[in-house]
Amino acid sequence: MSFVEYKDIIQNGDTAIVFLGHDSMFAIKVQQGGATQTKYGAIKHSTDLIGKRYGSRITCSKGGWVYILHPTPELWTVTLPHRTQILYSTDISMIIMMLELKPGSIVCESGTGSGSLSHAIIRTIAPTGQLYTVEFHKQRADKAKEEFHEHKVDHLVTVKTQDVCKEGFGVTNIADAVFLDIPSPWEAVKYAKSALKIEGGRICSFSPCIEQVQRTCLAMTEQGFNDISTFEILLRVHDVRTVSLQLPDFGTGDKNSLDKPADTVSQSKGKCCTDSQQGTIQFKSGAPVKEMAGHTGYLTFATKYLS
Incomplete structure (x- = not known):
């Protein structure tokens, strides 16, 4: 099972999405002999899941039913275990479009956090791209490595544990794009510039406060970046x-x-x-x-x- 390669049959060890409704879904790891409890009753992995097709309607022990879906970055975003605040698909889609990401792109990211954006970037740059993601917190970095391995995308991502504001990304003049989601992005702008390819590239910084935006824009100007623009994406339902x-x-x-x-x-x-x-x-x-x-x-x- 891979988040960038789709298959039909549920197998032991897969990450799958239990879909109860658009406002109710969660991720599980399919295990031989395992079971998952839902409000409609239990799902036995060995008999109810393994060998069935993704998208199947599964009847639970109490008579209710759920759908079992193949994971995607979008579904993972709404079901992942939160280690930090995360970006959602509304902002993620804008980031991927404005950074002009495509298969084969090389991207630097800081910080990794819960990996919501990371999975979307990996799916976009596969099968020949590479994501270099930096996380200051060692436990979060180790957990992200574990998830990338379980999701069969670890060959597309390199996880580093370091302070990007002091040590940078560890790469020079290779990135097509850089993304910053850290408390003081203006301190990392010069390292982002050195990570970007010589012939140019794009940078994006996410900040919740306008004061952070102002300092970041000033740092971008000082480092010679052009076409600086700021957006806020609000979803109106x-x-x-x-x-x-x-x-x-x-x-x-x-x-x-x-x-x-x-x-x-x-x-x-x-x-x-x-x-x-x-x-x-x-x-x-x-x-x-x-x-x-x-x-x-x-x-x-x-x-x-x-x-």
Whole structure:
């Protein structure tokens, strides 16, 4: 099982996603003789999972059912064990696009954290690219190495434990892109510049505070970066529901417009539909949910031109 190569059959040792619904899913490691408890009952790995196809509907011991999905970076992002705060797909998609990543790209990242962005980068640069990721915290770095090995992507990533603000990335003039997610990114900008290839490259820094952005932009300018721009990506979710309203009583007015049968009214109302027996009209209504994130973080991008 690999996060960058897909297969059909669930095997012993795989990481799989138990899907109970869009708001309820979790990752498991499939093990011979193992079992997983869900709100619908137990799933026995040996009989219920191993040998079955990914995407299968599995009946649990209490009679309920779940789907077993092949892992992807997107599914891993919403099910991974949190060791730090993570980036989600909304920001990740912007980062990968703006850094112009593609198969074969060489990328430097700091810090590794929980590996959410790392998995998305690896999937994008496979099969010939390489990710150099730096994590200051040794336990987090060791856990990330373990997960990359379990997910069969360790040949595409090099994990280093060091302070990028003092020691850099350990590579020089080879990276197509650099990503920074650290408390003081302005201290690492000069090392990012030295890691980028001589003929140019792209850099991105993620920061939650505008003061961090200001200092980082100043450092990028001092190091000769160009096209500096900052974005904040906010996801706005709309709630779509069916609304039923009573049909008004128009009395006995114009026979040509007011006494039309229900099916004619439905046609004249476009996407609305009527129920002549109930005396109601139904239509779809969409409105933003009452609660949404008011702030996520700032993404600052810049370009290194020819040195």
